[in-house]
Amino acid sequence: MEHVAESWSELIDVLYAESWNPTLQRFRSPFAFRGMSGAERDLSSGLIRLAAGRPDVAKLEVALLRNFRKYAWRQGTGTDSIWHWLALAQHRGLPTRFVDWTYSPFVALHFLSVDPLAYDRDGIVVCVNFVQANQRLPRRLRRILEAEQSDTFTVEMLDEVGGLKAFDALARDPFVVFVEPPSLDARILTQFALFSLMSSPLAQIDDWLQAHPEVVRRVRVPARLKWEVRDKLDQANINERTLLPGLDGLSRWLARYYRLSDAVIQPAAAGADVRPFGERNRVSARPRARAAATRRSRR
Numbered sequence: 024m025e026h027v028a029e030s031w032s033e034l035i036d037v038l039y040a041e042s043w044n045p046t047l048q049r050f051r052s053p054f055a056f057r058g059m060s061g062a063e064r065d066l067s068s069g070l071i072r073l074a075a076g077r078p079d080v081a082k083l084e085v086a087l088l089r090n091f092r093k094y095a096w097r098q099g100t101g102t103d104s105i106w107h108w109l110a111l112a113q114h115r116g117l118p119t120r121f122v123d124w125t126y127s128p129f130v131a132l133h134f135l136s137v138d139p140l141a142y143d144r145d146g147i148v149v150c151v152n153f154v155q156a157n158q159r160l161p162r163r164l165r166r167i168l169e170a171e172q173s174d175t176f177t178v179e180m181l182d183e184v185g186g187l188k189a190f191d192a193l194a195r196d197p198f199v200v201f202v203e204p205p206s207l208d209a210r211i212l213t214q215f216a217l218f219s220l221m222s223s224p225l226a227q228i229d230d231w232l233q234a235h236p237e238v239v240r241r242v243r244v245p246a247r248l249k250w251e252v253r254d255k256l257d258q259a260n261i262n263e264r265t266l267l268p269g270l271d272g273l274s275r276w277l278a279r280y281y282r283l284s285d286a287v288i289q290p291a292a293a294g295a296d297v298r299p300f301g302e303r304n305r306v307s308a309r310p311r312a313r314a315a316a317t318r319r320s321r322r
């Protein structure tokens with residue numbers, strides 16, 4: 024199901040729909056969110072994109088992880104769990120079968136609107152009800168969730184299954200689990216991160232969602248709404264500086280924050296003052312102060 028948000032308020036209402044948990048008597052959304060700058064983009068994992076149609080995706084996955092563990096050992100996790108290594112590899116940019124999600128609809132909107140060069144096309148937020156998705160898991164995985172009283176997995180919980188081969192062998196039909204990564208650094212925490220994991224390196228979560236439409240909804244953000252979304256997120260302190268702690272995130276935020284919108288590029292070319300309003304006032308106050316001092320000296 025796809026919903027087109029016509030305004031900021033409608034967008035927020037749709038993203039937070041079905042958040043009420045009657046058992047807890049709290050607003051606790053059962054959805055994982057992924058924001059993308061282009062509505063035409065799919066949910067392919069980095070591993071599948073790297074494989075580019077080759078038939079030996081499983082061999083590619085093994086080779087990538089083997090070499091990552093070999094060369095990254097000194098920066099490793101302190102454990103030899105394949106799930107820890109897989110989470111670390113995904114977080115550091117290695118193509119894996121993990122796909123990035125977040126518990127936060129605002130973080131999803133950040134990634135939807137972070138690229139001003141994509142403001143000429145609609146964006147999309149994909150929302151997956153992981154609680155309902157869990158009902159379609161193999162029995163062994165459901166028992167692990169029940170024992171831990173959890174709706175998502177951790178890498179330690181996946182260790183109970185074994186490695187990737189054991190995980191893939193749990194069921195003949197594809198299934199998806201949602202995994203909370205370990206707190207490898209501040210970015211994991213600030214982005215409220217979550218990974219999806221398919222039961223085969225060849226499996227596409229898009230195909231699985233198409234077969235189970237009841238667990239997914241897609242919220243389209245029209246191109247004309249993106250600047251408003253971006254500006255309101257910045258005012259709410261949802262930006263590169265807070266979500267990517269460090270100088271890199273700070274630099275990205277400043278470079279984007281001071282970028283002119285298309286609506287003022289033409290006036291700027293004609294010589295109009297398009298600096299932020301507060302800065303215009305501070306700068307222009309100096310000539311006014313000098314003029315006032317001159318008038319007093321003439322009296």
